Amino acid sequence: MEKIALFLLLSISLFAKNLDKNATNIYERNCVPCHKKFPISLEKLFFRYLLKYSSEKSVKQALIDYLKDPNYYTTVITESNLIDKYGLKQKTKLTDKELKEAIDIYWEKYKVIGKLK
Amino acid sequence: MSALRKWDINLLQTEKKTLFSFLFLYAFLISLIAIFVGMLYYNFEKDLMLQKKRIELQKYANDLIKRLKYLHYNFDKDQTYPRDKRFKSAIYDSDEVCIFSLLDSKKIDLNKIIYKKENKIIYIKLPEAYYLGAMYVVVEIEDDEAWLKKVYGNLIFYGSFFLALVLTIGYFLLNLFLKPMKDTIYLLDRFIKDTTHELNTPVSTILANIETIRKDDLDKKLFNKIRRIEVAAKTISNLYQDLTYLILHNKIISKEENVNISKLLNERVEYFKIIAFSKRVVFKTDIKENVYLFIDRKRFSRLIDNLLSNAIKYNKIGGEIIITLRDKYLSIKDTGIGIESEKIKEMFERYKRFDKSVGGFGIGLSIVSMIAKEYDLDIEIKSKVNEGTEVIVSWKK
Structure with missing residues (x-):
């Protein structure tokens, strides 16, 4: 029984790893993995x-501004406990072009x- | 004297023109004011209707926002845009891009709060948060246009009342403005009427007595004096006839008959010979005999008299008057001062005189024109300055 459980766990982790490796675009490679750990989904x-x-223009600009310079004033996370627990996001290491592509x-x-x- | 009281004061052609110009201008200005007031009233009623509808539309918009809010937070479960039987709606983002629309109207002015477009009333509300990204929530309902029917009804009713009122005021104003002019014309007419009336008896007496004088018994000096008196009396008599015609022509009953105008013309030439002689003007006649015309004898006589009188009056000393009568026309040609072609049209206007050095009131050709109009006679005037004038009166047989 223990063997089966271990096998399943291994399979799942391998599958997950494969998913990451199969990630086809910059958004899925750079945004999705980290946000999976966060309690609020990317959709929310x-x-x-x-x-x-x-609007599209305003939303995209706000995302660019925040990802380049994350701060307490512009974050859409209003739950303070989450910020205390996870802290603010690190500044993005993506280039402007990559960032734009990911946001699009x-x-x-x-x-x-x-x-x- | 009873006839005097019945004489009318007729406005002249130019005065009538002024009158119509004034009326046109007055009506135009009044119409402009009426249209302006009407538009103000229409807009006022429309705004009033929109204000009333706004409360209802606000409620609809709030209902819609509530449902949009729900959809916003549950978009992963439900993506059906809320619909309502009472109204149609749409949502636009902050860049005025349509997110979703159920509206009939294609183009929406998002800068307004409420407005009417064709038969739709459109209300735009800005929700407190941009649910589904919607900065503008647009609600549209049909306008039954009951208010418009009421507005049109009121506009027609009160507009007609207003127009009737201002036209009545205009009529009184016009009378007020015209009063001094009418008074002047009345005074002038009365003066002419009284004068002519009082002139008739003495002039007739003078002419009748001259007729009875046996000219053969007179010495040359006295004969000349008597002839000058006759010329003067005939001139006054002629003027009297003209003025009487002008004042009373509506009241005089005309008696149309077949008039031998050849005979009448000869008589009138004979009558005017003595006046013409005083200016050494000679008549040259080519009168076809027995030309008949169905006309009032007295009126045609007035026409001839005036043409002859003018031909003498505006002739040169020692000039000629050539009279030709045929079946369908009469021509009276003088060798006088003539007139510029551009002034010919004005010749028929009453009191129009081009040469003030000669006597008269300027009514002669006006009378000719009136008689010609009455009997459908054509008048043609040919004139050359310093050569003379020819008046051709023609008729259809």
Whole structure:
């Protein structure tokens, strides 16, 4: 029984590792892995940005600004316990081009326009 | 004297023109004011209606926002845009990009709060948070336009009342403005009427007595004196006839008959010979005999008299008057001062005189024109300055 459990755990971790390796784009490689550990999903965070900044242009600009310079004033995380626990995000190491690309993918993934029925 | 009281004061053609110009201008200005007031009233009523509708639309928008809020937080479970039977709606982001729309109206002015477009009322609300990214929540309802029917009804009713009122005021104003002019014309007319009336008896007496004088018994000096008196009396008599016609022509009952105008023309030439002689003007006649015209004898006589009188008056000393009568026309040509072609049209206007050195009131051709109009006669004037004038009166048989 123990062997089976160990096998399953190994399989899952290998599968997860493969998933990371199979990550096809910059967003999935650079954003998704870390946020998986965070209790608020990327989708929920997207809707927080949408709630605060409204348009595509404003949301993307706000994301760029925050990722380049994360701070308490512009974060959309309002839960102080989460900030205490996880701290503020590190400044992005992506280039401007990469950052823009990642944000574009993020926008396309969760945008509302075109999804409403 | 009872006839005097019945005489009318007629406004002249130019005065009528002024009158119509004033009326046109007045009506135009009044219409402008009416349109302006009407537009103000329309806009006021429209705003009032929109204010009333705003409360209802605000409620709809709040309901929609509540549902958008729910959808925002549950987008992973439900992506169906909220619909409502009472209204149609749309959401726009801060860059005015449409997120989703159920509206009939294609283009929305997001800078307004509430407005009417065609038969739709559109209300725009800014929610406190941008649910689904919506900065503008647009609600649209149909306008039944009941208010518009009321507005049109009121505009027609009160507009007609207003127009009737201002036109009445305009009429009184016009009368007020025209009063001094009418008074002047009335005074002038009355003066002419009284004068002519009082002139008739003595002039007739003078002419009748001259007729009875046996000219053969007179010496040359006295004969000349008597002739000059006759010329003067005939001139006054002629003027009297003209003024009487002008004042009373509506009241005089015309008696149309087949008039031998050849005979009448000869008579009138004979009558005017003595006046023409005083200016050494000679008549040259080419009158076809027995030309008949169905007309009032007295009126046609007035027409001839005035043409002959003018031909003498505006002739040169020692000039000629060539009279030609045919079946369909009468031509009276003088060798006088003539007139510029551009002034010919004005010749028929009453009191128009181009040469003030000769006597008269400037009513002669006006009378000719009136009679010609009455009997459908055509008048053609040919004139050359310093050569003479020819007046051709023609008719259809």
